[in-house]
Amino acid sequence: MTIRLVADSSANPIQDPTLEVHFAPLKMVVGDQEFIDNASLNMDEFLAAMESHRGKTFTACPSVNDWLNTFQGADTVLGVAITGNLSGSYNSGRVAAEEYENANPGAKVFLMDSLSTGPEMVLILEKYRELAEAGASFEEIVEQAKAYRKTTHLVFSLESLENLAKNGRVSPIIAKAAGLLGIRVIGRASQEGTLEPLHKARGEKKALRQIYASMEDLGYQGGKVRITHTRNEAAALQLREMLLDAFPGADVTFSDNGGLCACYSERGGIMVGFETDGTAAKE
Numbered sequence: 001m002t003i004r005l006v007a008d009s010s011a012n013p014i015q016d017p018t019l020e021v022h023f024a025p026l027k028m029v030v031g032d033q034e035f036i037d038n039a040s041l042n043m044d045e046f047l048a049a050m051e052s053h054r055g056k057t058f059t060a061c062p063s064v065n066d067w068l069n070t071f072q073g074a075d076t077v078l079g080v081a082i083t084g085n086l087s088g089s090y091n092s093g094r095v096a097a098e099e100y101e102n103a104n105p106g107a108k109v110f111l112m113d114s115l116s117t118g119p120e121m122v123l124i125l126e127k128y129r130e131l132a133e134a135g136a137s138f139e140e141i142v143e144q145a146k147a148y149r150k151t152t153h154l155v156f157s158l159e160s161l162e163n164l165a166k167n168g169r170v171s172p173i174i175a176k177a178a179g180l181l182g183i184r185v186i187g188r189a190s191q192e193g194t195l196e197p198l199h200k201a202r203g204e205k206k207a208l209r210q211i212y213a214s215m216e217d218l219g220y221q222g223g224k225v226r227i228t229h230t231r232n233e234a235a236a237l238q239l240r241e242m243l244l245d246a247f248p249g250a251d252v253t254f255s256d257n258g259g260l261c262a263c264y265s266e267r268g269g270i271m272v273g274f275e276t277d278g279t280a281a282k283e
């Protein structure tokens, strides 16, 4: 059984090539320019276009066909999608999975709704790979990955909720009432897979301390951490230091956001996917 890993591009281009993930790209539309969120995206060009554009930046989820392309040629597929509560990606992926299984008798596709995005999806992909390498069956992998997802979390610091509110991904009323437009917000992916603001933060140091505190509140005890950032390696490094001071030897890595996460986290944004030991399980 050769296992193919797939994800939509909100999981960001994976730095670890051994994971071999096939990505279904999202799209970002800035005025009359369309950017495809794949490995060839020119991030500087995209950010500059978005930042100088007066109107809103739209995004679009992968089509059924985009997902089908990631499955082509595989007999066993394990996938993960951005939360179905904020994007249509999971839905089009499910439709594609059904079509693919019908067209290819014997093929198996499992697609998980991450109820999250970005680096928390990477943890799930890594778990798939680890279980596959340990020789687990398709059914065992699916079951164990579902249980694992209940012990992982996402916290983030976003430069503003502007793009999210403009695109209806967070209620503009809530964003405005909470005074969260134009200010850095610390939040987390809720159990339902929506954006839950936790704190406002002025200043990067404070933001990092709040991220760290939120991780502890959610039960972080030295497990794996995957950090992604939008042109903010300094903050990622600093957070990594803070974590390693408290938990020497923890597996903490960081990498760049891709287009979709950069679009909504904006320049400076940080996203942190992490494991707990299960004592603070989500459900």
Ligand code: X90
Residues within 6 Å of the ligand: 026, 058, 059, 060, 061, 083, 086, 087, 088, 089, 115, 116, 117, 118, 156, 158, 169, 188, 189, 190, 193, 194, 195, 196, 260, 261, 264, 265
């Ligand atoms: O289908 C589409 O057009 C994609 C829409 C995605 C909207 C949300 C993207 C969020 C990206 C921001 C911080 C994380 C929020 C996580 C909540 C579960 C990154």
